[in-house]
Amino acid sequence: MTEEEFLQRYRSSDYEKPSVTVDAALFTVRDGMLQVLLTKRNEHPFQGRLALPGVFVGMHETLDEAAARALHDKTGLHDIFLEQLYTWGSIDRDPRMRVISVSYYALVPEMRLSGMTGAALFPAEEMAAAHDIAFDHSRIIACGRERIRNKVNYSDIAFSLVGQEFTLPELQHIYEILLGQKLYKANFRKKIADKILPTDQFTSGSQHRPSRIYRRNTPP
Amino acid sequence: MTEEEFLQRYRSSDYEKPSVTVDAALFTVRDGMLQVLLTKRNEHPFQGRLALPGVFVGMHETLDEAAARALHDKTGLHDIFLEQLYTWGSIDRDPRMRVISVSYYALVPEMRLSGMTGAALFPAEEMAAAHDIAFDHSRIIACGRERIRNKVNYSDIAFSLVGQEFTLPELQHIYEILLGQKLYKANFRKKIADKILPTDQFTSGSQHRPSRIYRRNTPP
DNA sequence: TGACAAAGTAGCAAAAGTATACTATCATAG
């Protein structure tokens, strides 16, 4: 059998298939806590419940593209940190039919979300434990929180949650929230010393000593 | 619209869907190196090429179950360490049609693979860089290798590659191969001290001092 | 019984991590 014959004989419609979706959990730090973007569902199932932005995967887009599309539809944002999280395949996770969901997590500084409509932020810790959220999305949120907490220690994902310019107190605050613990100023600064570049600018207007403004250092 | 009306109206066949497969990379340590289980494909595409064990995901099995099935079909093994790796969704990864593959990696001590037919072991490093392997499976192997190397440092996956009873030189050897570097005996023993339980048995037959035999300690 | 080989142990120095105390610089009040 040649490959052409095979291709002709093989018709993918011969087999029943699960549907494939992508769900994206976008996180940001606001009001001193990690928050996650959720939308209220307009359709069955779980009508009226909160859910992660999600789309069915189109035949001509990659999974990464689908995840970016899901977030763009709700936020209007492009070019945000986006990474695959886990793929969920329980048989009954969607009452309509068999749906396999490839989940992603995204990080964005709060400032970039101002004026957004079509979705809102909710405390991630609470949502990870909530029982009234659509599908298995609270588990996805919990999974994203864990991944972030782990990855903060050995990667630079925290920088995705601040703007291009930032102060060290600001950056440390992000780390503290992601890790869920206070850090020592001096030690924190030693650790990230080679990841940052000082500018000659300072904050102003505060009722105390101004902070130096830094940028990210990306040597490689 | 009630939920029932909706379910009736919604017919999943209305939409074209990608196919979903699971591919499982089973690793073991043999001959002093990490090796991966591959099978020779009998059908198009990539007929005659080496590939990871894989199956289409059935409508009534979870992803984990599908991965276990793929490995069981080729090895006859049950109850092996198995964890999801990454989901691959490039549009052209399969020439027949759009296929999304959820990849898994598995770890098993070499002894459990003796007498296996239907698949064979190959050096993982070489296979991760090979260009003559079916689909994108060499990338999956590379991804699995990386995951293992990282995870050895903060988890106990190395124990999945030795039997229930093991000596410390044996266990250290596994660590050294997974990490790709020599370790210091004394430091290694300090580090894993609380993960192991000494037995009162020793190896014998060697031309030197016997090693004490240990078991894994799982206190929690 | 002495040589060898690998198992197992002891301990020091360098490095990394933890913790505390100090100095610097702004705004504002008096």
Next chain:
DNA sequence: CTATGATAGTATACTTTTGCTACTTTGTCA
């Protein structure tokens, strides 16, 4: 113009981990 409060930023002591070397132990074999 000085004192005060508040946070930014620095110096330094202490603790734990890691990197490394040397030593002792216990088997086999000649």
